[in-house]
Amino acid sequence: MPGPDALLQMYAGMLRVRLFEERVRELFASGRIPGFLHTSIGQEATAVGAAAALRSDDYVFSTHRGHGHLIAKGGSLRGLMAELYGKASGICHGKGGTMHIADASVGYLGANGVLASGCVLAPGVGLSIKHRKSGQVVVTFFGDGAANRGPFHEGVNMAALWKLPVIFFCENNRWASTTAHALSAAGGSIAARAAGYGIPGETIDGNDVLAVHEAVSRAAARARGGDGPSLIEARTIRWGGHFEGDAQAYRSREEAAEGRRTDPIARLAGVLDARGLLDAAHAERIRAQVAAEIDVAVAHAEASPLPEPEDALTDLFAYYPWRD
Amino acid sequence: MPVIDFGDALGLALREEMRRDPRVFCIGEDIVLGVPFGVTRGLIDEFGAERVLNAPISEAAIVGSALGAAMTGLVPVVDMHFADFVTCAMDEVANQIAKSRYMFGGQVDCPLVLRMPYGIGRSGGGHHSNSVEAWFVNIPGLKICIPSTPADARGLLKTAVRDPDPVLLFEHRGLYRVTGEVPEAETLVPLGLADVKRAGRDVTVIATARMVHESLEAARRLAEEGIEVEVVDPRSLVPLDRTTLAASVRRTHHVVIAEEGPMRGSTGAWLAWVIMEECFDDLDAPIARVAGPNIPIPFSPPLEAFATRRADDVVGAVRQVLK
16 A cells, blocks of 8 residues: 555545546637547546556556546646647647647657557567666556457567566446447456466456556566566546547446446545545645646646647658758 | 679668667568568577567557657667558558657657568569558658669668658569679668669659669660660659759650559659659650559469569650650
8 A cells, every 4th residue: 555645646646637637628618629539537546546656767658538647647737738729838839639649758658549559559668678678667558449459469469478568558448439348349358368468467446546556566566577568457437428529328327427436536535534644624725736736737728829830840750851 | 892682782781780779670570580581681690589579470569669669769670571561550650650759749759660572573462562652652751762772772771770760661572682783881872862873865764663673674775776764763752852853854854754553643643743843844745654553463474464564664655755
């Protein structure tokens, strides 16, 4: 069990993701943020529990639902918010946006608009880690739907074959876009697929941040010890639709209610309260502090200029002194 | 100057670059034995299994892991085995490798090389014979080389390894055993620099890879009739040396563009547009194109021969533009 400070940091971390996503939903609804939006409300424990088990120089590959992973890894809220606005001050200067953002300074090597793509990029990072003997690990997040794509299987096989320091972290939120897990994944269990590749696979409660922290700590220790990859399947619940504006005709209202009953933030608050680490006043102070961070990020994004249109021509190549 | 073949020139470049830079490694299917084209044969003896990675038959993981490695400090050289198989890694090439630097606002460099053995011949059939370079010319974010001689192959591969961006090197499999002089000293061929393979005053033939050799043969035949053909090899398609191409056209006023792949939506179509843009007023005749028919490459020898463009086709196109 992590110490009191670490527990409180996880609590604040999950709240930061929750409040950020709620704010982003409002800004999207009011037209301040362009594009398609996938929020991770309800899934905060996977991002925060995993990141808390990592070193600051470890790497993460993320998904189309990746704001939480970036925030948990320590990415700049200001840079992220400005990127969602499409502003020049965004981490990617407005070229990436919500689904294609990266913050290399914290080892976050990219959200991805294509499912399971991180599963084949991560083994290469594993090769680089082995070459440099740096003792780092790389976590690649993907959803239950992505586990049905070829790159998942190719990536797990390669990482297992070469004992690469990769953690394959499946966030099973029950829905592959609008198709139920049971209607898209044969065999039901994603974790069970690990057995075919001879690596550990475990299913955990993805709404329990402590369970996530423990599983990732174990997988990271194994990876750093040179024993290769692990597969973790974290069962969680996506409170919202696949995307903002999704009418969710495919699922019952009961599921969202179930999500709220198993709220990972309330759950950790209960643990902290029982240990005398968090009373209502303290919780309110944390909430106010996190909300203030988000206010600063929004103000920064609002005040930042849009990119100049011709900036679309920069950043394609590191070296390109030619005329096309 | 030593005379070696195209495949050995590529192997030489790999050895030189792997000796120079410990971050360079090779990955691909069957590369320890160097099957089927022999380019990587023997590398493992000098560099060991950690730098010559015989990968499972997992094109997405091979190409994807190259990107992951490149983003975090290594310099991978991928052997695509047959360029046709890149379809199994198309997301990795088109969405990930080509776009990562751009989408991330320049935060990461992706210094990697995809070696793409490709091309028609010896009844390879529909999944082992295609000229697919045009697919990639249409994807912003990739640099693309297509050498025709051993010296160019070695020099371009060395440059590609040292380039900070992703480079695709198209190696026509019909050229691997073609020999040529290769300098003793380490010699790099820069990207974006075309080479005039034969000088001539009457017509410019812009040709790539195998079609350079077919065009040189056409030029020899036409010279007997007093027609002097200039054969210009762009060597890299992205970046493209517009200056050398245009300078040749301004001298000859006639242009033939020769490539192996299908006519429709091709590299040659784009080169024709570049010539139009650069020097339309210098043209004395419409541009003629030599390119394959719009069919998959068939298996049976007469069918494959039907799909294969040869010196005869170049000769015919030259006569057409000079008519």
